[in-house]
Amino acid sequence: MIDSDAFPCICSLCGTKRKIEPLNKPCCSAQKKKEVSSAKQVFLHAALAYQTATWDVYVKSIVSEYYMVISNPGNQAFLAMHSIAKSRMEKAQEKLNTPNSENSRNFLMEYTGYDPWGDWLGAGRVYGYTSILQIKNHLNEIFRLRHSFAHGFTMPTFHWNQSPNGTAQLNVEILRKTGIFFQKLIQGTDAGISQHIAVQHGIGKPW
Secondary structure (H helix, E strand, C coil): CCCHHHCCECHHHHCCCCCCECCCCCCCCHHHHHHHHHHHHHHHHHHHHHHHHHHHHHHHHHHHHHHHHHCCCCCHHHHHHHHHHHHHHHHHHHHCCCCCHHHHHHHHHHHHCCCCHHHCHHHHHHHCCCCHHHHHHHHHHHHHHHHHHHCCCCCCCCCCCECCCCCECCCHHHHHHHHHHHHHHHHHHHHHHHHHHHHHHCCCCCC
8 A cells, every 4th residue: 555654755855864764744745745745645556557558468468368279270261361360460450559438348349249338247246336438437437537647648537536625636546446446347247258168169168
């Protein structure tokens, strides 16, 4: 967990020879606390960027794994079609930069035939969502938030990152929930595409 104690004030910044002390010690001036608070936001932004990057890697990797699982070297006719389809997928994979709900679904649908949206319901429980639309919108909002600080824009305000005074915020609790959200998206997609492979190709579930 990231909290104030995770960002100790460094002695040289405090102008003393004391050992490193946490933020609540008097050696830290208000200016230094502000600097450390800014540093904390950088770490929080980096944590969200890590979460979105993990989802990006997952979406691309699961489709690559799909082609590995369905490969049938003994069937030359199928192998030729498989090679062409895989080559097209890899080109599209390189261009997939923002795996929001629509882009993730389109990539999975076009190159595996699997529609993941119906398997994402479990991801909404951490926010009390009961519909796929809410979950799709939430994933899109996370990427809008990620893009805002990546490109230097004002952080957008949504119901899940709104502070009591109405401004946008990013804190440890928000990151905890987005982490669970992505974890459940991955679990749902993993289970769904495994079932899809079994039905589509008449083989056992690969995982």
